[in-house]
Amino acid sequence: MMYSNIKVIAFDADDTLWVNETYFRDAENEFAKLLNDYETENKIHQELFKKEIENLKIYGYGVKGFMLSMIESALELSNNQIETNLINKIIDIGKDMLEKPIELLNGVEEVLQKLHGKYKLIVATKGDLLDQERKLERSGILKYFHHVEVMSEKKVPDYQKLIGHLDIHPSELLMIGNSLKSDVLPLIELGASAVHIPFHTTWAHEEVNEKQALNKDFKTLSSIDEILEFL
Structure with a gap:
């Protein structure tokens, strides 16, 4: 899978950038x-x-x-x-x-440092607006992001709206996240790219069965720094 067309990289926040x-x-x-x-x-x-x-x-x-x-x-x-x-x-x-401290996952800051300036980096996450903004402020990594989108849902129409705001073609967006349901499958449906980086524990509401992800075109990596091999 080639990412030569990518202009914007969107990162999920919870359990992709930090422990949640x-x-x-x-x-x-x-x-x-x-x-x-x-x-x-x-x-x-x-x-x-x-x-x-x-x-x-x-x-x-x-x-x-x-x-x-x-x-x-x-x-x-x-x-x-x-x-x-x-x-x-x-x-x-x-x-x-x-009030929990922000615990960045391994490799996160290194990846952001290396991709910053080469791509437009954004956060696309679900959650409470105040809480997510506060976590980003405390994380020390807010400086790498061009835009932060706190979404009420992460379904196809929500991503369509985001892509419209970014004024890009779906093929120019790469989403990186830990949830197949929220961070991968809707993007594939839209014609965007997605990378799945599983976290060791997943909320039951975010789980999907194997059949839903079968034959879908996305990468699964064991850690976020592996993305640098492709970008």
């Missing part, structure tokens, strides 16, 4: 421990996930929506009997997530 999903898994486990007087750990995880998906259309993606879903789940699982101090602890879990 790991903190959600830790928070889910903390939440399950807080609620263990009311339900089994497995049931708590299931109900929280259901609540998150149910709330996506209202709260969108990100820690704040996750925090509200935890509170709603706690009220339902406890039949509204949960103590106030436990609600406060759930809020603290969310606040702790928002």
Whole structure:
């Protein structure tokens, strides 16, 4: 696969540029421990996930929506009997997530340094606008990016809109991300290029079955610095 036509490289943020999903898994486990007087750990995880998906259309993606879903789940699982101090602890879990240090993934800054100036680099990510802007500021890598797009969804129409804003042909865009569902398959459908760099843990909502990715034209790399072999 050749990338000679590429003018813009878009990077997903969470679990592509820095660690994110790991903190959600830790928070889910903390939440399950807080609620263990009311339900089994497995049931708590299931109900929280259901609540998150149910709330996506209202709260969108990100820690704040996750925090509200935890509170709603706690009220339902406890039949509204949960103590106030436990609600406060759930809020603290969310606040702790928002204050986590930014841990860049291996090779990220080196790649950005080498590609900066050769291509227009942008961030295309889902999540809460304030939180993602804050993470970029704290990451030390904001200086490499021409544009930051925080998207409510990452589906074909959303990428069509982004490509329109960038005033480029789809073939001139390369997307790099950890999610086949959000960062790869919609781009392939549009005629853009995509590189998949799996993270060691993936939110269930972002998983796709093997058949959906079969015979699709994209690269899968084990780390972000491998992209330099092709660009």
